[in-house]
Amino acid sequence: MDTATSLWSFALVVGLLTLTPGLDTALILRTAGLGHRRRAWGVVLGIQTGTFVWGALTSLGVTALLTASQFAYTCLRWAGAAYLVWLGVRMLAATWRRGAGEQDGAEGAAAGSSDTLTGGFRQGALTNLLNPKVGVFYVAVLPQFIPQGAPHFTAGVLLTCVHILLGLAWSAVLVAFARGLRGVLRTPRARRVLDRITGSVIAAFGVRLAADGG
DSSP: OOHHHHHHHHHHHHHHHHHSOSHHHHHHHHHHHTTOHHHHHHHHHHHHHHHHHHHHHHHHTTTHHHHHOHHHHHHHHHHHHHHHHHHHHHHHHHHHHSOGGGHHHHHHHHHSSSSOHHHHHHHHHHHHHTOHHHHHHHHHHGGGGSOTTSOHHHHHHHHHHHHHHHHHHHHHHHHHHHHHTTTTTOSHHHHHHHHHHHHHHHHHHHHHHHHOOO
16 A cells, blocks of 8 residues: 555544544534533644544554553553443533523633633543543554655654644534624523533433443
């Protein structure tokens, strides 16, 4: 497989993965939908930073430990599950505590912070880096697309950058779409419904991760 074929083939695989709705999609839509533009882009950049770290570690062979060591995988899996459940439950609890007139004031509690780039970055990075399935995916998929004879680390990072570029492009679409819905989400009730849906999705991802022993 030559370099061009490798890049296009990998782009097709990760492109389909990027378009599949999941935890990242829920976080980006929810944050941008509430009008937190800086925080939404912080989430995006945090997620893509996590992707780069996983790709770089896989290219170095480090993440192979996740498949070789059940203990390492289990520790990371439980840490990720605990974080996601905590994040989801916190978001849900805030919606029940606040009254209809308290939405704007309590919104920061549900989001975890105000509309800041760093707050979103931290949330996105932790969500990605504490998910061992991302590492397992890279261990299983990335080496297959590295051309024979190519520098392993350089080629792996290049492929990872393709994934990141696709992720940034799709995230821009999600942010624009969510910001277009801000008019619908102006009422406190609509925002509470959005937080309850997103919080439930995030907590469910955490429970699913905890229940997955593989």
